Amino acid sequence: MFIESILLDKIDLRPAMTDIEFISHVINYCSEIFIGEMIAIKNSQLEYIAMSGEYATEFGLSSSSIGQKIVHASISEEVQTTILQQEQDILEKYQFQDSVFFYQKNGKTEFSGLRKRQLVNPFTHNIVGILIVASKFKPGLLRKHYLKLFVPAKKYHISDNKYQLTSNEQNIIFALLLGFHSRKEIAGMLSNITREKINENRVKNGLNALYQKFQCSNISQLLTLISNDQINLDFPPDVYATGNYPLE
Structure with a gap:
């Protein structure tokens, strides 16, 4: 990435972070940058550790979904398992995945675009989770x-x-x-x-x-x-x- 030199100096001065500190930093960053967007973060066990209200509302989730692996409130266990395997593949094999997600909402078929990518701590080089950014196809x-x-x-x-x-x-x-x-x-x-x-x-x-x-x-x-x-x-x-x- 090409970066303005004065900013590069600031980036180089960042203190090293543990995995917990890094993912906390990512959550804080996302909450300030992705305002009003559908976004979620999962840990390396594929459990939700943060999600925006917009993401929760669209996919039938809530604050009680934090700490769970559930993908969508109304899809079958078989589909949940398939999606979780896809996410496991992202952790193990791929840096990111673009996909189309079909789901039911208010008796109609809805579909959103998803980009899921690894979260890698640059200090420990550990894969600590997945960042999910969703957008409705308009x-x-x-x-x-x-x-x-x-x-x-x-x-x-x-x-x-x-x-x-x-x-x-x-x-x-x-x-x-x-x-x-x-x-x-x-x-x-x-x-x-x-x-x-x-x-x-x-x-x-x-x-x-x-x-x-x-x-x-x-x-x-x-x-x-x-x-x-x-x-x-x-x-x-x-x-x-x-x-x-x-x-x-």
Whole structure:
């Protein structure tokens, strides 16, 4: 990291910290920097030792969750075990992991992006825990990004959105919003999330069905319709299995 020399001198003067002192320093730092954000810290036993109120509210946790390994209040023990194994792998094998976390909230499927990374004490070189930073996927922000990349000069509109999307069609739209554009990428990503074997031909058929329903002929036109709120982006609870899916 490149650092201003006057600041580098200050950093070099930091006193050595034990693991407990270091993780306490991290908690204090995060509480002052990540104001209003969804953030949590786990120790090397994968127990929560700190979390923001925003994180607790979003994932159905509370102050009583401190000292526990629970990931989300409403997910199954099997899914909890899988996620804890992923976190153990972060401690042992990886420096960080980006993932999409699907969960149920108020009867609807919600999904958030998670970045989990090792916390390493630079003085002892011990891995003392995991820092978790979560952010809700906001379709409006994603639309703005795709509008900039794909929207042609001509605007495409439909007079009346009277069509209900199938699960396959909603899956494809979701994959497009995450940035997967080729049929191969979409098929691979959806096979992972839905736990079904989805091939490129199924994706092709789904795209063609969307083009017919919304009177467009390519992805850029389809994303324009999404940006104009003419395609329903609410995903029913049974479309995606609850779980945490690492992004390779």
